[in-house]
Amino acid sequence: MVSSEVLSVVVPQTLFGVGATGKLGELVRGFSPTKILIVTDPGVESAGLIDVVQTPLVAAGFKADVFARCGVEAPVTVIEELRQKIVSEKYDLLIGVGGGSTMDTTKAAGVLAADASLTVRDLIDGKPIGASIRKVMIPTTAGTGSEWSSAAVITLDTEDGRTYPYFTDKNYPDAVIIDPELTKNLPAKATAHTGMDALTHAIEAYTCCRASIVSDMFATTAIKLVAESLRPAFAKGGLNIEDRYNLSIAASAAMAAGSVAGVGVAHFLNVALGKKAQISHGSTVALLLPYVMEFNLVSNPAKFAEVATLLGEETCGLSLMDAARQSVVAVRRLLTDFGMPQTLSEVGVTEADIPELVDELMTYQSFPIAFMNPRDVSAKDATNIYLSAL
Ligand SMILES: [Fe+2]
Known part of the structure; x- marks a missing residue:
């Protein structure tokens, strides 16, 4: 079917493969980061998947800290906490490891940390967004597809408790790793x-x-x-x-x-x-x-x-x-x-x-x-x- 509009397809740089996470160190080297933060949730951390991510980073000479506080449907309280951490500790590369909520939390905190004047309400209201902290996404589920999306869904737990989507090209990751090894133990x-x-x-x-x-x-x-x-x-x-x-x-x-x-x-x-x-x-x-x-x-x-x-x-x-x-x-x-x-x-x-x-x-x-x-x-x-x- 021919579309009557000009279509845009954005597919981030993506490594596919069983064990592709082993290439993370080489991938990250291309970004020349000074400080790396892995963003995840407690379930992914307790499943041992952060070790799988840390191993190739350490082998490539990088050290990464871990923020493991992401929650269901990306609550704003967590997004703001992550934003503060990114800004105060000067992280310049985020690695989101988890399902859709974790990836969406990483996206939202990434754009908010890049612009101190930006509010969560600005995101929902569609205010133009100029930049994001660079980010790599490594999904641990096979479902939301957030890694290939300009959208993020966030929950205004500080206001009406509703979930809201917002869209910006700045939400696209700088790189993605699709590694089925990380999903194989999903219940x-x-x-x-x-x-x-x-x-x-x-x-x-x-x-x-x-x-x-x-x-x-x-x-x-x-x-x-x-x-x-x-x-x-x-x-x-x-x-x-x-x-x-x-x-x-x-x-x-x-x-x-x-x-x-x-x-x-x-x-x-x-x-x-x-x-x-x-x-x-x-x-x-x-x-x-x-x-x-x-x-x-x-x-x-x-x-x-x-x-x-x-x-x-x-x-x-x-x-x-x-x-x-x-x-x-x-x-x-x-x-x-x-x-x-x-x-x-x-x-x-x-x-x-x-x-x-x-x-x-x-x-x-x-x-x-x-x-x-x-x-x-x-x-x-x-x-x-x-x-x-x-
Ligand atoms: Fe969905």
């Missing part, structure tokens, strides 16, 4: 949740109204890789390094697709739902995805039928709409296989919660929904999607 549940987040990015980007041949090449690759590799990685990911590798590539590719084309309603419904349901981001978007796909099917049945094929469904002999519906069946099969929740009732949401969720959605998300989703969404539509998901 089965986290593997499924993060993998389904990547799949949701890919399906929503592939079917959204801004999709193009450029975004499609990333999205279709990601859907195919998740279809091949998420089940074996869930079952015994420590042994199936090839599947871990595929999922890591899928996560980055899915985010590249989302960066070019955007995402769909599952992600925007999730923003409203996130605090209420209190489950992981991957779990909520994946829970919502089949209901959103059912709603969006009429917008482009051919593309949903292609999703079904990429996910391994047999569609020969079916009408186009029936083939498209098989894409929903395929996503539900994955959720069933992973034991993930498939209804809002399972995650503590009741019918009485829905008016507030819809109000939140229409107040804060109506612009991106209109811009990206392939079908217009009224408040009544959103209500019906939530009701169908109960």
Whole structure:
């Protein structure tokens, strides 16, 4: 599909490979840093992954300090704490090691530390951002794809407690290492949740109204890789390094697709739902995805039928709409296989919660929904999607 707009694809310098973290010292030497800070969370640190990162740094003659205080959904209190540390101790290279929240914390602290006049509210309000402390990202999950994104999601825990995305080219890392060795011991549940987040990015980007041949090449690759590799990685990911590798590539590719084309309603419904349901981001978007796909099917049945094929469904002999519906069946099969929740009732949401969720959605998300989703969404539509998901 030819796009009517000029598209921009930014892919940071990325080392791919099993054991690629071993090249970190050489990579860092190219930046000639004077002081390095590894940014991570307590779980990654206790899993021993920081040792894997420190070893090649030490071998290359570098010393790196560790900030292991990142939290879920990048709270502003932690971002500001990290900013102060970067500024007061004069770090000039950050190495973000973790999942999406850690990478987003690194991004936000990096731009705030580079400009003393900048506030967190400025980021959310879209104020131009001039610089960032240089940063390398090493994801330890295969899901968010934050390493290939200009976006970061931060939580205003000091104000309304909501999560907000902001976008700037200064969020792109200076380098990325995609090393499946760092994801191979991820527990089965986290593997499924993060993998389904990547799949949701890919399906929503592939079917959204801004999709193009450029975004499609990333999205279709990601859907195919998740279809091949998420089940074996869930079952015994420590042994199936090839599947871990595929999922890591899928996560980055899915985010590249989302960066070019955007995402769909599952992600925007999730923003409203996130605090209420209190489950992981991957779990909520994946829970919502089949209901959103059912709603969006009429917008482009051919593309949903292609999703079904990429996910391994047999569609020969079916009408186009029936083939498209098989894409929903395929996503539900994955959720069933992973034991993930498939209804809002399972995650503590009741019918009485829905008016507030819809109000939140229409107040804060109506612009991106209109811009990206392939079908217009009224408040009544959103209500019906939530009701169908109960
Ligand atoms: Fe996501």
